[in-house]
Amino acid sequence: MSLKITPVIMCGGAGTRLWPVSRDSMPKQFIALFGKESTFQRTMRLLSDASVFSEAIVITNAEYRFTVQDQLQAIGISAEIVLEPARRDSAAAVAAATEIALARDGGALVGVFAADHVVQDGALFAETCRAAGKVAAEGRIVTIGIPPTHPATGYGYIRPGEDIGARARRVAAFVEKPDAIRAAQYVADGYLWNSGNFIFDAATMRAELETFEPDVLGPVTEAVANASRDLGFSLLNAEAFARAKKTSIDYAVMERTEKAAVVGGGFGWSDVGGWAAVWDLSEKQADGNAIEGRGYVLEGSNNLIRSEEALVAVIGLDDVAVISTRDAVLVTPKAKADKVKEMVALITARGESEAGAHREVQRPWGKYLSIDLGTRHQVKRITVKPGGVLSLQKHYHRAEHWVVVRGTAEVTRNQETIVVHENESIYLPIGCVHRMANPGKIPLEIIEVQVGSYLGEDDIVRLEDVYKRA
Numbered sequence: 001m002s003l004k005i006t007p008v009i010m011c012g013g014a015g016t017r018l019w020p021v022s023r024d025s026m027p028k029q030f031i032a033l034f035g036k037e038s039t040f041q042r043t044m045r046l047l048s049d050a051s052v053f054s055e056a057i058v059i060t061n062a063e064y065r066f067t068v069q070d071q072l073q074a075i076g077i078s079a080e081i082v083l084e085p086a087r088r089d090s091a092a093a094v095a096a097a098t099e100i101a102l103a104r105d106g107g108a109l110v111g112v113f114a115a116d117h118v119v120q121d122g123a124l125f126a127e128t129c130r131a132a133g134k135v136a137a138e139g140r141i142v143t144i145g146i147p148p149t150h151p152a153t154g155y156g157y158i159r160p161g162e163d164i165g166a167r168a169r170r171v172a173a174f175v176e177k178p179d180a181i182r183a184a185q186y187v188a189d190g191y192l193w194n195s196g197n198f199i200f201d202a203a204t205m206r207a208e209l210e211t212f213e214p215d216v217l218g219p220v221t222e223a224v225a226n227a228s229r230d231l232g233f234s235l236l237n238a239e240a241f242a243r244a245k246k247t248s249i250d251y252a253v254m255e256r257t258e259k260a261a262v263v264g265g266g267f268g269w270s271d272v273g274g275w276a277a278v279w280d281l282s283e284k285q286a287d288g289n290a291i292e293g294r295g296y297v298l299e300g301s302n303n304l305i306r307s308e309e310a311l312v313a314v315i316g317l318d319d320v321a322v323i324s325t326r327d328a329v330l331v332t333p334k335a336k337a338d339k340v341k342e343m344v345a346l347i348t349a350r351g352e353s354e355a356g357a358h359r360e361v362q363r364p365w366g367k368y369l370s371i372d373l374g375t376r377h378q379v380k381r382i383t384v385k386p387g388g389v390l391s392l393q394k395h396y397h398r399a400e401h402w403v404v405v406r407g408t409a410e411v412t413r414n415q416e417t418i419v420v421h422e423n424e425s426i427y428l429p430i431g432c433v434h435r436m437a438n439p440g441k442i443p444l445e446i447i448e449v450q451v452g453s454y455l456g457e458d459d460i461v462r463l464e465d466v467y468k469r470a
Contacts, residue, residue: 004054005133005199006108007047008097011040011060011068011115012084014356016344017274017337020328021306024356029116030067033278037075040068040115044077047113049126052133057082057100058115059093065233066364066467070385083230085223085238088216091252092244095209095220096236101202103224109133111199112249118281120268128265132199135168135261141200141208142168143254145192145262146269151183154273154338156194158262159186171260174250192262195269204259213252219243231468275321275330275337279304295322304334326369328354364467365390366443378450384409384438391465392435398452398459400428402436407444410437433463 014024022028029040037045047053056079060068068081082096094112101108111129119125132142145158154177161172174194178186209217219240226237254260270277279302282290288302295305295312300320305312307324314322321337323330330340348355360369365388372379384390384407392412402409403425411418411426412435420426428434430452438444462470 003109003130003133003137005052005111005129006097006101006104006202007053007056007111007113008094008101009040009043009047009056009058009079009113009115010090010093011058012064012087012093013116015116016341018272018278019340019344020323020325020330020354023354023358025358026067026360026362027064027116028272029114030064030071033272034118034281038071039118039272041071041075042118043113043115044072044075044079046119046122046125047111048077049122052126052130053111054104055079057097059084059097061085061087062235067362069232080234081232082227082234083236085236085241088241088244088246090249091209091213091216091247092220092241094205094249094253095217095244096224098202098205098209099221099224100234102206106203108202109136109199110202110205111197113197114271116272117195117197118270118272122267124267125265128263128267129199131167132263135164135166135263136199136201136204139201139204140168140259140261141198141205141253141257142261142263143171143198144195144265146195147264147266148187148191148193151180151187152193153177153180153183155271157183157186157191158194159189159191160262164261168261168263171262174255192264193269195265196271198254205253208253208257208259212256213245213247215245216247216252273338274340275304275323275332276334279321279334293324302334325358327359364388364469366438368448373455376451376453376455378455380448380450382446382448384436384444384446386438386441386443388444389437389466390435391460391462391467391470392433393460393462394431394433395452395459395461396431397454398450399430400434401449401451402426402428403447403449405445405447407438407442408440409444409446410439411435412437435464 014027015022018028030038032038047056058079058081061084101110136142157175159173161170163169222240223236228235279290284290289297291305293307295307297303297314300314300317302319304321308326310324312322312324319334321332321334344355366384368380368382370380404420404422409420411420414432464470
């Protein structure tokens with residue numbers, strides 16, 4: 001058995017606790033909350049230590065696949081990207097990773113890690129994983145417990161049992177999130193926070209899934225066996241995967257197995273579960289204010305201010321979070337930041353699109369930002385990455401004007417191909433067949449002005465598409 005760990009990064013979630021920055025269309029794991037890299041990229045760097053880990057498996061879905069691919073390329077790390085055709089909760093994802101790892105190596109060790117957590121001491125994290133891997137190689141499923149720094153009510157807890165050597169103890173019980181009084185008692189009694197990260201012998205996990213949840217393992221095994229390749233991604237078989245029981249790995253195995261062990265990890269961990277946690281982890285000024293973007297505070301302390309564009313001014317307030325994006329603003333006491341999920345549910349129920357979608361939309365070829373929208377016009381800023389190609393398409397209800405502000409565009413318009421340089425423009429009348437590509441080495445930026453009776457995205461008729469969306 002190899003003692004190298006195959007890391008599996010769960011990257012398909014769409015959290016709302018960091019709204020309005022994190023939304024379904026671009027969730028928190030892909031956002032640079034601290035510095036220039038996303039938590040997903042930071043996690044991938046943690047798991048790139050070749051002395052401990054082998055090549056990673058990233059499990060995501062079709063909606064996020066090109067974002068995953070782009071962010072991996074940006075940091076120069078390779079991984080196998082596996083696409084779930086439907087959301088079946090974490091047990092199915094772990095089962096798929098187990099089968100893929102066993103196909104690589106019948107004695108594989110697997111580590112399951114979240115893409116949206118933050119670790120402050122990478123060397124100690126790697127050493128903890130190495131220690132947990134040695135215990136897992138003995139046929140155990142090892143969860144990483146975090147020594148509590150305070151009686152948190154937002155985490156599950158682990159009650160350690162007897163010492164089994166090698167820094168590990170049996171898991172006596174997994175405990176749900178407690179109230180404040182019970183959390184304080186757990187801390188006093190030596191309980192650990194449940195980080196949700198765990199390492200196991202793949203054959204052991206497979207056997208436990210077969211014992212406890214054959215309705216998960218059977219269909220997933222079939223889905224992996226009949227997976228297909230699509231643009232470099234591994235796509236699990238949709239029909240088989242859809243038959244997998246929808247349940248969490250915690251309930252399916254972790255809370256039922258007799259083989260669970262825990263290894264403590266004091267490497268500075270956070271699940272970044274809300275804006276209060278972001279403030280905790282952010283660099284602060286002398287007055288305790290953490291400011292990202294154009295933010296100013298007068299007579300206030302311990303505030304979190306984040307602004308994408310607008311200037312944000314705060315006077316005479318302490319311990320608040322003010323989060324301003326292009327199209328939404330959140331203001332909350334940090335102590336009430338755990339209510340953000342409820343607020344998102346409220347505005348979703350009112351039909352507000354900002355609950356789940358950003359004005360800036362990611363596409364496999366790049367992105368676009370809606371700048372202005374009227375009854376018969378829309379203005380977008382479109383960025384096409386080098387080598388990116390939009391679909392060959394036409395519209396029934398709108399004409400488009402493209403002005404190149406950076407780079408060079410290669411434009412197909414009906415039967416002609418036209419090269420459009422910076423400070424040049426081109427007109428695309430209603431009904432014409434057109435396509436844009438970036439043949440250059442730098443990002444192509446254009447301003448698009450749409451004019452017509454209907455401007456919805458569903459007025460795009462794709463005739464050909466290199467990303468197979470036609």
